[in-house]
Amino acid sequence: MIVDGLEKMHYKLLPEGQSSHSVLFVEHAEQLKAPHCHIIYAVPISLLFNVNLGDSFAETDVIPMVKINEQDGITPCQDGREALQEVVRRRVQIESIFSSLTVLTQLIEASGGSVRDLLRLVRYACNESETVIDPQHAESAILRLIREYDRLVKDEDLALLAKIHATRQISGDEASGRLLQHRLVLEYVNDKRWADLHPAVRLSPRVQKILQPS
């Protein structure tokens, strides 16, 4: 049995100090496990950082982003990039709408491996031009995504973002959970889990400022 959608539950801090998420998945874990069958629940990603779900459930897994670079941040991951290209190819005729394949690569890099954001970027790029999408159009589309993510970055997030970028690791606290939930930070898996900022977040002027050592 697969129960999808529960991850969409609104995060709300209740007067008793718990969150709406932990009330369901921790306090009512027994009820969730009551049916005598194998069940997979989709849970809000931030929950994995607040509580130890392993206490109540047999296994917790994270479906990571499609990897576009290796952990060093420079070596491109060809497999991941090709997979994303395929995702786009299934929907549009790449050769006829992009001036070259590098334009698509540009968008893939800015998506951070998030399929939704990649498709969004393709859409945005299409809005930029009546005909073929060239590198400038792609850049414009990326700027729009940067601006949209910028609204989610709060001043108090900046220090934590810098830390995650420096260590490629994410710690198990509530603030980090929020960053993952809103995809400001993306999580990847090779042998072990690692994380980095969403490219659209990393490229925002406010974040750039703190990433540059003075």
Add this chain to the structure above:
Amino acid sequence: MKKEQQQSPPERRKEISAPSQFVGVEASTIEKIVASDDFCRLLRALKISRDFGLYFVRCNLPSYRMELVARLRAMVDRPVVEIALPEDYTFLSVLTKAANQSPADALLYISGLEPLLPSYDEPRRHQTLEIFNWQRGALARTHRTLVFWVSEYLVPLLTEGAPDFWDWRSGLFEFDTPLATRDSMFQTLAEGEGREEWNLSYMQKQEWMVLLRSLLEEYHGTSAMEISARGRTAPKLGNLHQSVGDYQNALEYFQLALKTYEALEDRAELATSYNNIGEVHRARGDYDAALQWYQKSVEIKEALEERAGLAATYSNIGKVYHVRGDYDTALQWHKKSLKIKESIGSRVGIAASYNEIGLIYKARGDYNAALQWYQKSVEIQEALEDRAELATSYSNIGSVQYARGDYDAAMQWYQKSLQIREALGDRAGLAISYSNIGSVQYARGDYAAAMQWYQKSVEINEALGNRPILAITLHHMGYIAKTQQDWSTALAYFTRSRELYQQIGLEDKAREQEALIAEVKKKIR
């Protein structure tokens, strides 16, 4: 004074993890993208959109939205259905129904999200966001192009509050209102004197809040003119929120005004802001904080010799000492206020001070003195034909008679006050009159009549969203039910009263209801 300027350094340092094309983006580039016209992009998006598409257009002012919709209608050759969402939780079914009845290639322009997501009503906002987040599938199943027209403040609300719904967006297009449209709107909405906000119906207040906030968002620039427009609009919003008992948001708007006047170094307005913030604290029962803010206001007003404002703040300070039971100090402040009003010849103000002084004598049990002060107040108000304030004085006289136990006389004065308020359509005042008359009936032992009058008061206060008065009236009703040993009714009233006190943050009062609830519950068992 701190001036904020968004400017990132021009250096573009190469960084190992940066993707090939972009190393850094200047803040100004992002601003340019937004400042540039999104109309062409929106136009293209709407032309090519097929099946389900979820678009958001950020446009604050309704008049400009209508203009844009008209332009789009002329340029996109597709049927258009405009949907104004109802202000209740049926909105999603209304929306999907309209969508399903529209032609397959229709563009749906949806507006009216703001009243469903009011900043001053967290539970309602939560409910709406949940509906969007959980039931977004219903929107996809319409297979239509949905265009939501939203105000600036909704964008972060939706991104954070309904992330899954938001994640389906096919685009966000942003439009700043043309300056001329914006400024003429500002003239009509934010200008104008007085606190007429207080007597609007709850619905009217909501409309005003949406419009004023939209307007506030349009003035996000750093020029002195824009800052001062923010400074003038914010207190109006503060008053509106305060009038519905939403002290938290009221405080935030008054603080916003404060910040803008700090930036402008406008000390007179700064002093007004301090006073307004003090008023919110006073309403909340946070008297120490209130006094501190009033004191800050007084310092500036004294330095500027801003005498009318000084008289108002002195009087507010007097009111704080009054509720604290420190009648001597209260009297001193009211007399200080009175003295100024006399010297500047503010007769309206003088009459108000007489009333405040009368209230103190009444509180001390010196009913004759109280009546004398009220009488003095009445004389001035009759001469000025200031009927609204006259109603207050009559009501005060009634309450002295009530305190004396002369219920017939009390009733006569309350009725006189009531008649004026009916004639003026002063709903907030009427609610007080009904409540007063209810108290007389209660004292006479006619509980059924008392309940009826209180109920009338409750209805108005509910309509006005006046939670503080509502809470106390419900408390009275609970008391009557308790006297009649109707425990379950009493429980219901005390519970609602406690809820309201908790919402407006008057913890002492909430605890008082809590104790009554416990008492009544024991009886039920």
